[in-house]
Amino acid sequence: MSELYHECGIAAVYHLPNRDPSPLAPMGDPEKTSQLISRLLLDIQNRGQLAAGMTTFNPGRNQLIDTHKDVGTVTEVFQLNHQQTFNSLMKKYEGPAAIGHVRYATCGKDDRSYAQPFERHHIQKSKWFAFGFNGQLANYQELCKEILTESDFHLARETDTEILMHLISQELSKENPAELFDMLTTLSKRLDGAYNIVFLDALGNMFVSRDPVGLRPLCYAFDGSLFAAASESVALANMGFEAEQIKSLAPGCAIVIQDGELKIREYAKPTQKAHCFFEWIYFANVCSTLDDQSVYITRKRLGEELAEQETVPIDEDTIVVPVPDTAKAAADSMAYTLRVPCLEGLIRNRYIGRTFIEGANRKDKVRAKYTPLPEVLEGKRVLLVEDTIVRSTTMKALISQLKERGRAKEVHVRVACPPIIAPCFYGIDMSTINELFAPKFLNGGEMSPEVEEAMAEAIGADTLKYLPKASIARAVGLPGSSLCQACIDTTYPTESGRQLYQIAVENSLNDNGEEAHRTYDVTLSSSPVRS
Template sequence: MGELNHECGVAAVYHAAGPAVSTLAPISGDINSVTRMIPRMLLDMQNRGQLAAGMTSFHPGRTALLKTHKEVGTVAEAFRLNHKAKFEAIMRGQDGPAAIGHVRYATCGGADRSYAQPFEREHGRTAKWFAFAFNGQLANYQELKQELLDQGDYHLKRDTDTEILMHLLSHELQGEGLETDWQGVFSRLADRLDGAYNIVLLSAKGDLIVARDPLGFRPLCVAEHGPLFAAASESSPLANLGFQNIRSLEPGTMVIANRTGVRTERFAASPRRAHCFFEWIYFANVASTLDDRSVYLSRATLGEELARLEDVPLDPETIVVPVPDTAKAAADAMAFALGVRSVEGLMRNRYVGRTFIEGTADRAAKARLKYTPLPEVLAGKRVLLVEDSIVRSTTMRALVHEIRDRGGAREIHLRVACPPIIAPCFYGIDMSRRDELFATKFLNAPDGRISIEDQDRMAQELGADSLRYLPVEAIARAVSMSSDQLCRACITGQYPSNAGQKLYQLDISGGSKNKGANGKRAYEMTASSTTRSAT
C-alpha cells in the first residue's frame, strides 16, 4: 500500500576455480561474466527497495581490485538496463570472478548517492580494503555511534548505521594479518551489535563473506552449482537463474568463499530465532521460499484464517476484492473458502511507482493515482476488501472512499490479513512512531488484542461498513512456525532484543513526542536511552 517499506536486499556471487558454468542464465563460458548475475538478481528483488541500487566486483588483474558502481534509482535506472551500450559499458568495468550487490530503501539516512550501497572502504593493504552491503537495522545504532565519537578522532559523513558498521568492521580488521580470520572478525562484531544484519562483504584479496545475524530477522538464501556460489535476500532470484538446492543460511552462520573453497562457519550462538513475520505476509516475492516456508502458501493460509472469522451475510452480490498486489493470495484463498468470487475490482497503475518513493506529500492523492476502481465490477456489490496490513491508514481511507464513490460499491467490509500494528519496528522496516500508528488510537489492551467494538470504531473512522483484523496467534499458524521463532514486536510490543525493547519504552514514555518537531523516531534519538546488547 505504500505505507510499509523495507530497507533493502543483498546479493552475492562467487566463481571458484573450475570449469565454466553455462547452464545458469545469463552465464556464458567466460567466468568474468558472473558479475552480470548481480543486476539480474537485484531486478528480482526490486520489491525490497527502489531508492538506489549498486554493486562491487573483484578482479585480481585490475588496478582497482574492487570497483563499485551505484546510483540513485531503480535497478533499471542505476544499471541503464534500457540502454544496451551504456549497460555494456558498466558491466565491462565490473567484470571479475566475484561480486556483491544491493537495492535500497532507507529507514534512516539520506536519499542521495552517498547513502547508496555497497560502501567501499579503500586501504593500501588488500586485507583491509573491502566493500560491503547491509540488510537490516541496528537497534543500538545511536550507542555505537556515540562510542565512536567519544574516541575523539572519528568523523562521520552520513547519518546511517551502515557507516557505523563500516567503521566497526575496519576496527576489527586492524589486528588481522595477511590471512583474515573472518570467523573471528564477525564473532567479535556480533558481541557489539543488537538488531538485524545480513551482510555481504568482498575484500580486495578476493574473499567473499555472507553472514546472517544470530536471530535471523531477515531472510538470506544461498546456493551452489559446480564452481558457482550465490546468495540473495530471497530464494526467487537464485531460482530464476537456474540454481537448485537453494537453502536458507542458518542464523549466526556465515559462508566464506575464497581461493581455498566455499565453507560455512558459525560465528555466533543462536539460542533463539526471531524471523520477521512480515517477510511472509508482505515484503518477500510471493514466489520465494524463506526458511523452508513458502511465501505464497503462508499468504493463502492467512486468507483461510480470515474466512473462518467472516460474519457478514453472503449472497450472489458479495465479492472479494484484493488490494493489489500482496493481498491477492490471501483474498483468493478467503474467497474459495467462503464460496464467493474473488475479482479484481482495483487496478494498479504500475507506472506510477511506489508512493513512498515520492516522499511524504499527500499519500491520499498518490493512492488515487495508483489505484483505479472498476465500477463494472464493484457497482451495487457487497465488497469484502482484503488488505495485508494497515499502518497509518491514509491510503486505506482514500481507497475506501474511491471504491464507494467511483466504484459504486453498496457495502465495503475491510478484512486485514494481519493483526493491528501497535508498535514501531527497530529492525529494518520503516514503521512510524507509535503515536502515528492507526491502531494505537483505538486499542485498549496493551498486547494488541482488539475487541469487535474497537474494530467497529476503526471501520467508522475509515469509512467502511465493518473491519476485521486477524488475531495475533493466526500469524504463527499461517507461517507454520512456533510463535517463539518469530519477531512479532510490531503486533505485540514484545521485542526480541534488549535495545529494541528499550527503544520501545522510550517511544511509549513520550520520547518521540518530545522530538516530534523534527520528526525523529526513537532509534534516531540519543544513545543514553539505549544499551548495548548482544543478540
C-alpha cells in the same frame, strides 16, 4: 499497502575455481560472473527501489575492487533498457566475484553517497573492502557515540551502514586481524538488531552472513563452480538453480570464500530465533521460500483464516477484492473458501513513479495509484482484503474512492494480520507509536467488537476485522516463539529493541502534537529507561 517500506536486499555471486563449470554461469568465461548480479538484484527489487549498486572483484585491473551505484531502480542504475550501455558497464566491471544491494532508507538521505555497497579504499589489499547491509542496528546511536568518543574519528553519514563500516575497518586494522569467521564473532558481541551482510575485499575474499537472531532472510545455492546468495530464494530460482540446491542460511552462520575455498560455519550461537513474520505476509516476493516456508502458501492460509471468521451475509452481490498486489493470494484463498468471486475491482498503476506522487495529498496519491472499476464494484458488498493497516491514511482514501468512484454499496475491510501496535527497530520504516493506527483505539487493551466498530468508523468502512495473533504462526508454519512479532505483541527479541520500545512508549505519552522524531534517533545511553 503503500505505507510500509523495507530497508534493502543483498546479493552475491562467485566463480569457485577448480570445480566443474556450471551451466548457469557465463559459458567459458569466469570473468563475466559479475554480470549475474544485476539479474539477482532485479528479482529482489521489491525490497528497495531508492538506490542500487554492485562491487566487483578482478585481480587483473588496477581497481581490484570497484563499485558502481546510484539512486534509482535496478533498471535505471544498470541501464537495463539500453543494451549497449549495459554491455559497456558489464565489461568495465567484469570479474569472477561481485556483491550487490538494493536500498530503501529507514535512515539517511536520498542521495548517491548513501547507496550501497559501501567501499573503503586502502593500500593494503586485506583492508580494502566493500560490503552491503540488510537490516538495521537497534543500538545505532550507542555505537555512534562510542565511535565519536575518539577525537580523530568522524562519521560522514547519518546511517548505521557507516557505523558497520567503521567497526569492520577497526577489526581489519588490528595488528593481528582475526580470520573472517572470528571477526564476525567479535562484531556480533557489539551489534544489536538485524544485520545480514555481503562482503568482498581486494584479495577476492568474500563472506555472506546472517545475524544470530535471523530477523531478515538470506538464501544461497551452489552449482558446480557457481555460488550465489540473495535475500530471497526467487532470485536464485530465476537464475536457474534447482529447488533442492537453494537453502536458507541459518541464523548466526556465515559462508566464507577465501583462497577459492568455501566454508560454512556458525560464528555466533543463536540464543533465540526471531524471523520477521512480515517477510511472509508482505515484504517477500510471493514466489519465494524463506526458512523452508513458502510465502505463497503462507498468504493462502491467511486468506483461509479470514474466511473462517467471516460474519457478513454472503449473497450474489458479495465479492472479494484484493488491494493490489501482495494481498491477492490471501484474497483469492478467502474467496475460494467462501465460494464467492474474487475480482480485481482495484487496478494498480505500476507506472506511477515515486517522485511523481510525492508532493500530492493522500487522496491524490491514491487516485493516481489505484483505479476502482465501477463495472465490477457498483452495487456490490465488497470484502476488501489488505495485508495490514499501519497508519490508515491510504486505507481511508482507498475506501472513499471505492464508494465514490467505484459506487460500491458496502466496503468491509479484512486485514490479513493482527493490529500493528508497536514500532519496528529492525529495518521497517515505522518507529513511533503515535504514527500507528491501532494503538489509539486499543489503549493497551485487546481487540473487541466495539473497538473494531470504532476503527471501521474512523476509516469509513462498513466493518473492519483483523486476524488474531495465533493466525500468524499457523499460516507461516513456524512456532510463534521463533518469529519476531514485536509490532503486534511488543515482545522484542533483542535488548536494544526492548529499550527502544520503552523510549517509544515514553515519547507517545509525552507527545505534544509536534512532529515526532524516530525513536531510534534517541541515544540509548542517555535515556532514562536504560538500566
